[in-house]
Amino acid sequence: xxxxxxxxxxxxxxxxxxxxxxxxxxxxxxxxxxxxxxxxxxxxxxxxxxxxxxxxxxxxxxxxxx
Numbered sequence: 001x002x003x004x005x006x007x008x009x010x011x012x013x014x015x016x017x018x019x020x021x022x023x024x025x026x027x028x029x030x031x032x033x034x035x036x037x038x039x040x041x042x043x044x045x046x047x048x049x050x051x052x053x054x055x056x057x058x059x060x061x062x063x064x065x066x
Contacts, residue, residue: 029058033055033057036052
């Protein structure tokens with residue numbers, strides 16, 4: 001984790017093992033995909049919901065060239 005999170009003011013929150021477990025790239029990516037699926041469901045795009053749920057995306061995957 002970044003050195004800024006070891007600062008005395010922030011270390012109480014970010015230094016906590018339980019809080020840190022929510023900040024891993026895997027957890028953040030999983031949460032992001034859940035939000036995307038929920039938004040697609042609200043917009044009525046069930047095909048996108050299925051695609052998002054079936055996606056096997058990992059933080060180590062290379063970025064998509066846009």
